[in-house]
Amino acid sequence: MSTAFGLLPKQDRTMSNKTNPKFTGINGHANGLNGKAYSPLSEDEEMPLSQTLPPSRRLKRKKTNYAESSSEDDTPLASSPAKQSASAAIAMPGAAAATTVQSSLASKSKRHAAKKEESDDEQVFKKSEKKKPARKKAKKEDQSSEDDKPLATPKPPARKRKLKEESDNDSSGEDEPLVTKPSARKAPAKKVKTEEGTESPAPKANGKAEENGKGKGRRKKKTEEEEEEVYRWWDVDPNADDSVKWSTLEHNGVIFPPPYEPLPARVKMKYDGKEVTLPLESEEVAGFYAALIESDHAKDATFNKNFFNDWKVILKKHPPRESVKITSFEKCDFRPMFDYFESEKARKKSLSSAEKKELKKAKDDMEAKYTSCLLDGRKEKVGNFRVEPPGLFRGRGEHPKKGTLKHRVRPEDITLNIGKEAPIPIPNMPGKWKAIQHDNTVTWLATWTENINQSHKYVFLAAGSSLKGQSDMMKFEKARELKSHVDRIRANYNGDLRSKLMAERQRATAMYFIDKLALRAGNEKGEDEADTVGCCSLRCEHVTLELPNFIIFDFLGKDSIRYYNRVQVEAQIFKNVRIFKDNKEDDDSLFDRVTTTSLNKHLNSEMKGLTAKVFRTYNASATFQRLLDENDLKNATLQEKLNAYNKANRLVAILCNHQRSVPKTHDQSMEKMRQKYRGLKYDRMKLRHGLFGIDSNYKRMDQYKDDESDIDDDWIVEYEDQLKAKEIEKAEKKFVKENEKLAEDNIKPQGESVLQERIKHMEEDFKRLAKERGKTVASVKGNKTPEKVMESIDKLTDRIKSFKLQMVDRDEGKEVALGTSKINYLDPRITASWCKIHDVPIEKLFSKTLQVKFPWAMDVDTEWKF
Known part of the structure; x- marks a missing residue:
C-alpha cells in the first residue's frame, strides 16, 4: 500500500511525504451482514476482509519530551476527562488539503445534442450489445383520451431520508444527511407524438423497423418489459411533499428459504469415533458447521466456541437418538457430513447444460412474482426479496459473536408495508405475518429483527429503482453543495483550534481529522460488538505523538480493518492532542467532550444536512475529478485511458482506506x-x-x-x-x-x-x-x-x-477494493462525463448493475464537473 500511496502528487499525500502506512493481515469473514440491512449493492458487500491484528490495549505509554512553549495554547482548558464508549467506524486515510475545489470551476450542465461516434479503438474493445429497443408507435384513436396522457406517469414525491431505519447501506446514524431538494438538471422527456394527431417515426430495434407494432412475440414482449422499467424520474418536476414516498404500493412479500432436507441415513457425524444419529433440528445446525470445516472460520477459536455453545442448546432440546451426550467439541467429527456436501456440489456441477437450465428456469419461475412490485402504478424491481436462510453468523473481522446460530426467519417475525387497497400477500411457508402496516412515509417493503445483534433487517426496492435513485442523487448533490461552504467551514474550525473551551477545541480537532484524513465520525456501540472505533471514539492508545509534529494513528476501523497512518500535522493540532492525552490512561477517550451526536449537530449548523459522511463523499469525488482532469489523454489508446481511470480510482480508494487482502487466487x-x-x-x-x-x-x-x-x-x-x-x-x-x-x-x-x-x-x-x-x-x-x-x-x-x-x-x-468507492463515494456523473470526453464506452467502467443503479447520471454532457 505504501508504494501505491506514494504515487499521489505531493499535494495529495496525507500530510507528509514520509508517510509509510503498512498493513498486515488478520482473519476476517466477508459473508456476514454485521447487522446491516441486507442489500445486493450495500457498501458492506464491497468491503475488504480484515488485514491486521488489532492493536494491543492497555499498553503503558512512554512519556514524550515535548518542546516547551510560552503560548497560552498549552494551558489545560478543562478538568479531568469523562470516559466515553467506543463506536464503529471505517478507517480512512487522508484526504489532502488540496481536495478543496473552487465553486468557480463547476459550470452549468448542457445537454448533448447528439452522441459522438465511437473510435476504432472502441470498436475493437467494445463488447457486443443490443441496440436500444424501439419505442412503440402511438396508435391513433379518434375517441381516446389516452393521447393526452404523458409518457411518464407523475413522479412520486421526492424521497426524504428522515429515519435511520430506512438506510440499507449504512447502519450508523451519523452518516444520514438531512435531505434538501436536489438541484437536478431537467432533461426533456422522450416524445412519442410530434403534434396532436400526428405520429413520430418509430425508431429501429436492432436495425430492423417494426411495422404497426408487429414483430416476433418474444421481441415484442421483451421490448415492452424494457420500456416498463425505464421511468425517467429525474426529468419529472420534484416540487411535492417530500415526506410522502408513494401513493399506492403492492407487492408479494418476501420469499422464504426451503425447509431443511435431511441427510441420507448413511451420512452421520461421529462423536468420539462412533456414529451419532441426530434429530433433524440438531442435524441441520451440525451441517452448518460441517460445511465450513475447511474454511478459515473453523480455525477461529471464537467461532468454534460460539457455535458449540449454541449447538449444545439445540442438542438439549433434541438429543441424539443413541442417548450420547455431546459435551466435548474436540471429540466431534463432522468430516462425513462435509464429504457428502462436497459430493453434492460435484454432482450439481456435472449436470448437463439442459439440466442446469431446467433447474434455473424452475427457480426463476418460483421467484418471478417476488422480483417486482407496483409503486404508484409503475412496475419497479425489488432488491433483496429473499429472506436469509438459517446458518452461522460469520461477522466481519474480530466480531465477538461470530459462529453464533442465526435462527430461521418465519412469517410471524415479519412486518409488511403495503398500500391500504393492496391485497395482503400469502407467505410461501405456513404461518401468518406478524403485522401489516400502510406507511407511505417510508420506503421499505418488509422488516424483521434478526436474533444475533437484534438489528433491524429491511427489504427495499432495487438499486436502480426511482426511490433509490433519488436518494443517491440527493447524496451526491449534498456533497457538491459542500463546495460552496467548505472554505468557510474550514476557517471556522481552524479558529476553534485555539478556543478556551475544551469542548470547542476538541470538536475542531475532530473536524480536522474528519476533513483531512476522511475518518468516520464513529457511533455508540455495545460491549458485545467488535472493538472498532471512529474519530469521536478514539482512545489514547490509538494515537501516538512523535516530535516535532507527527501523529501516528493505529486502530481498528469498521470491519476490523487496521488503520495505520503516520501523518504530519499543524503545530496547533499536535499541541491539542498532547493536551487531550494529558493525565489519561490508554483506554480513556481522546475526545471526551465530543460525541457523534454533538458533532453532527454542529456540522448541520454549518450547512444543512452536513455530516461526516458528506465530507468523505466530497473529498473522494473532488479528488477523483481532479486526478482525472490532470491526465493528458489526447492520443491515448483505449486501454491507456482505462488504466488512467483505474489509477485515479485506486488512489481515491487508498485515500478512503478501502483496502483488501490480496485475493488467494x-x-x-x-x-x-x-x-x-x-x-x-x-x-x-x-x-x-x-x-x-x-x-x-x-x-x-x-x-x-x-x-x-x-x-x-x-x-x-x-x-x-x-x-x-x-x-x-x-x-x-x-x-x-x-x-x-x-x-x-x-x-x-x-x-x-x-x-x-x-x-x-x-x-x-x-x-x-x-x-x-x-x-x-x-x-x-x-x-x-x-x-x-x-x-x-x-x-x-x-x-x-x-x-x-x-x-x-x-x-x-x-490490495485495493475499487468497487466500494465507485458505489458509494464517487459521483457517477464524473465517470459518465469523462467517458464522453474521451470516447470510452461506459460499460468498460460501469458494470450493468451500476448502469442500472445510476441511470440518472448517464445523461450529463462533457462540460459537467463535480
Whole structure:
C-alpha cells in the first residue's frame, strides 16, 4: 500500500511525504451482514476482509519530551476527562488539503445534442450489445383520451431520508444527511407524438423497423418489459411533499428459504469415533458447521466456541437418538457430513447444460412474482426479496459473536408495508405475518429483527429503482453543495483550534481529522460488538505523538480493518492532542467532550444536512475529478485511458482506506494472464513467420525484425501440447452439445466417427506446427495476401500492448477494493462525463448493475464537473 500511496502528487499525500502506512493481515469473514440491512449493492458487500491484528490495549505509554512553549495554547482548558464508549467506524486515510475545489470551476450542465461516434479503438474493445429497443408507435384513436396522457406517469414525491431505519447501506446514524431538494438538471422527456394527431417515426430495434407494432412475440414482449422499467424520474418536476414516498404500493412479500432436507441415513457425524444419529433440528445446525470445516472460520477459536455453545442448546432440546451426550467439541467429527456436501456440489456441477437450465428456469419461475412490485402504478424491481436462510453468523473481522446460530426467519417475525387497497400477500411457508402496516412515509417493503445483534433487517426496492435513485442523487448533490461552504467551514474550525473551551477545541480537532484524513465520525456501540472505533471514539492508545509534529494513528476501523497512518500535522493540532492525552490512561477517550451526536449537530449548523459522511463523499469525488482532469489523454489508446481511470480510482480508494487482502487466487490469475500474454506473442510470431514464408524480403522491415524473446523452444512445445488438448476438449464439448440439441429436436444424433474426423484434422494441423518449430517461415491458412497478414500482425501488436497494460493494472490493484468507492463515494456523473470526453464506452467502467443503479447520471454532457 505504501508504494501505491506514494504515487499521489505531493499535494495529495496525507500530510507528509514520509508517510509509510503498512498493513498486515488478520482473519476476517466477508459473508456476514454485521447487522446491516441486507442489500445486493450495500457498501458492506464491497468491503475488504480484515488485514491486521488489532492493536494491543492497555499498553503503558512512554512519556514524550515535548518542546516547551510560552503560548497560552498549552494551558489545560478543562478538568479531568469523562470516559466515553467506543463506536464503529471505517478507517480512512487522508484526504489532502488540496481536495478543496473552487465553486468557480463547476459550470452549468448542457445537454448533448447528439452522441459522438465511437473510435476504432472502441470498436475493437467494445463488447457486443443490443441496440436500444424501439419505442412503440402511438396508435391513433379518434375517441381516446389516452393521447393526452404523458409518457411518464407523475413522479412520486421526492424521497426524504428522515429515519435511520430506512438506510440499507449504512447502519450508523451519523452518516444520514438531512435531505434538501436536489438541484437536478431537467432533461426533456422522450416524445412519442410530434403534434396532436400526428405520429413520430418509430425508431429501429436492432436495425430492423417494426411495422404497426408487429414483430416476433418474444421481441415484442421483451421490448415492452424494457420500456416498463425505464421511468425517467429525474426529468419529472420534484416540487411535492417530500415526506410522502408513494401513493399506492403492492407487492408479494418476501420469499422464504426451503425447509431443511435431511441427510441420507448413511451420512452421520461421529462423536468420539462412533456414529451419532441426530434429530433433524440438531442435524441441520451440525451441517452448518460441517460445511465450513475447511474454511478459515473453523480455525477461529471464537467461532468454534460460539457455535458449540449454541449447538449444545439445540442438542438439549433434541438429543441424539443413541442417548450420547455431546459435551466435548474436540471429540466431534463432522468430516462425513462435509464429504457428502462436497459430493453434492460435484454432482450439481456435472449436470448437463439442459439440466442446469431446467433447474434455473424452475427457480426463476418460483421467484418471478417476488422480483417486482407496483409503486404508484409503475412496475419497479425489488432488491433483496429473499429472506436469509438459517446458518452461522460469520461477522466481519474480530466480531465477538461470530459462529453464533442465526435462527430461521418465519412469517410471524415479519412486518409488511403495503398500500391500504393492496391485497395482503400469502407467505410461501405456513404461518401468518406478524403485522401489516400502510406507511407511505417510508420506503421499505418488509422488516424483521434478526436474533444475533437484534438489528433491524429491511427489504427495499432495487438499486436502480426511482426511490433509490433519488436518494443517491440527493447524496451526491449534498456533497457538491459542500463546495460552496467548505472554505468557510474550514476557517471556522481552524479558529476553534485555539478556543478556551475544551469542548470547542476538541470538536475542531475532530473536524480536522474528519476533513483531512476522511475518518468516520464513529457511533455508540455495545460491549458485545467488535472493538472498532471512529474519530469521536478514539482512545489514547490509538494515537501516538512523535516530535516535532507527527501523529501516528493505529486502530481498528469498521470491519476490523487496521488503520495505520503516520501523518504530519499543524503545530496547533499536535499541541491539542498532547493536551487531550494529558493525565489519561490508554483506554480513556481522546475526545471526551465530543460525541457523534454533538458533532453532527454542529456540522448541520454549518450547512444543512452536513455530516461526516458528506465530507468523505466530497473529498473522494473532488479528488477523483481532479486526478482525472490532470491526465493528458489526447492520443491515448483505449486501454491507456482505462488504466488512467483505474489509477485515479485506486488512489481515491487508498485515500478512503478501502483496502483488501490480496485475493488467494491473485497469483494464479496473474499466471494465467502471463500465459495468455505469451500466447498472443506466439500468435504474432506465427504470423510473422507466415509473412516471411510469403516473401523473405519482409524480414528486413524494422517492424518485423524483433522476435518474441521471452518465448523459448521448450515453452513452445509445452504451449502447443496444451493448445492441442484444449482444442480437442473443446471439440468434444461442442459435439455433445450438438447431439443434445439434435435430441431436443427429435433428430438422430451424430455418430462418433464425426468427432473422430474432426480430431484427426486437428492433429494434422498440430503436426504441421511441430515441423515448423525452430524455423523462421511458416504456412498461412486461407491463402492470405501479404497485406492481410500485415494487417493482422499490426492488430495483434496493438492487442499485445493493451493486454500488457491490463496485467499492470490488475497487479497494481490487488490490495485495493475499487468497487466500494465507485458505489458509494464517487459521483457517477464524473465517470459518465469523462467517458464522453474521451470516447470510452461506459460499460468498460460501469458494470450493468451500476448502469442500472445510476441511470440518472448517464445523461450529463462533457462540460459537467463535480
